[in-house]
Amino acid sequence: QQQVKQSPQSLIVQKGGISIINCAYENTAFDYFPWYQQFPGKGPALLIAIRPDVSEKKEGRFTISFNKSAKQFSLHIMDSQPGDSATYFCAATMTSGGSNYKLTFGKGTLLTVNP
Amino acid sequence: EAGVTQSPTHLIKTRGQQATLRCSPISGHTSVYWYQQALGLGLQFLLWYDEGEERNRGNFPPRFSGRQFPNYSSELNVNALLLGDSALYLCASSSLDTDTQDFGPGTRLTVL
Numbered sequence: 001q002q003q004v005k006q007s008p009q010s011l012i013v014q015k016g017g018i019s020i021i022n023c024a025y026e027n028t029a030f031d032y033f034p035w036y037q038q039f040p041g042k043g044p045a046l047l048i049a050i051r052p053d054v055s056e057k058k059e060g061r062f063t064i065s066f067n068k069s070a071k072q073f074s075l076h077i078m079d080s081q082p083g084d085s086a087t088y089f090c091a092a093t094m095t096s097g098g099s100n101y102k103l104t105f106g107k108g109t110l111l112t113v114n115p
Numbered sequence: 116e117a118g119v120t121q122s123p124t125h126l127i128k129t130r131g132q133q134a135t136l137r138c139s140p141i142s143g144h145t146s147v148y149w150y151q152q153a154l155g156l157g158l159q160f161l162l163w164y165d166e167g168e169e170r171n172r173g174n175f176p177p178r179f180s181g182r183q184f185p186n187y188s189s190e191l192n193v194n195a196l197l198l199g200d201s202a203l204y205l206c207a208s209s210s211l212d213t214d215t216q217d218f219g220p221g222t223r224l225t226v227l
Contacts, residue, residue: 032214043119043205043218044158089158095214102148102160102171103207103216 003027004092006106014114019077021109023090026071030092034103035064035075038087047088048075080113087111117142119219121206127225128196136191136222140208146170147189148209148216149181153202161204164189196226 005024013019025033032051036044050057050064050073057064063076077084090106120139128134140147149161160173164183172179181191187208193200203223207216 034215036218041220043220046215046217049215102163102173103150103158104160105158107157 003104004106010110012112013080019080022074024072025092032095036089082113085113121219125223134193138189138206144208144210146209148207150205151202201226
């Protein structure tokens with residue numbers, strides 16, 4: 001059972017454009033939703049994260065939009081740059097009593113930003 | 116602050132052999148997580164260790180096992196290797212003060 005569905009599988013945008021990646025989850029116990037960026041040959045690196053008590057979080061060119069009722073969240077990359085070309089993973093987890101449980105990942109989106 | 120480190124970077128084994136992968140968490144982090152990233156299968160949770168105890172394991176056979184040492188470093192063992200075990204094995208760590216898991220660079224395991 002795939003608990004986090006991510007789309008699209010791949011995305012090509014022009015430099016300066018907006019990249020949008022969407023995720024949907026099923027488990028309403030999830031309470032922490034991070035996005036990771038992974039370059040070839042490297043481990044995933046945390047990009048930005050959100051909790052369901054806010055509908056939007058912005059950090060620089062990266063914004064997460066969160067819709068709790070629809071159980072959906074998305075990553076927006078404004079002014080996309082060639083250096084943003086990477087694979088992006090959404091994830092979800094439960095955090096309880098200070099413990100951080102396993103991350104459930106989406107399948108990933110390969111983003112290519114053309115110069 | 117040093118990040119999560121993993122060794123070796125690459126590991127080549129043949130079918131039926133055993134592989135041992137190592138992970139050192141960020142200083143102060145007590146939880147260690149192992150994930151498998153196989154081609155086409157995404158990132159799948161393997162094991163979670165906290166304070167030396169196995170807290171949870173993913174949908175993997177008992178051939179996959181591990182342990183966490185008193186200094187919070189961890190070891191993943193894969194016995195009776197199969198060709199399908201070829202993957203990037205990622206270790207992550209976290210602490211009670213953080214919501215996030217920080218990942219290491221991974222160990223690329225190739226089974227021939």
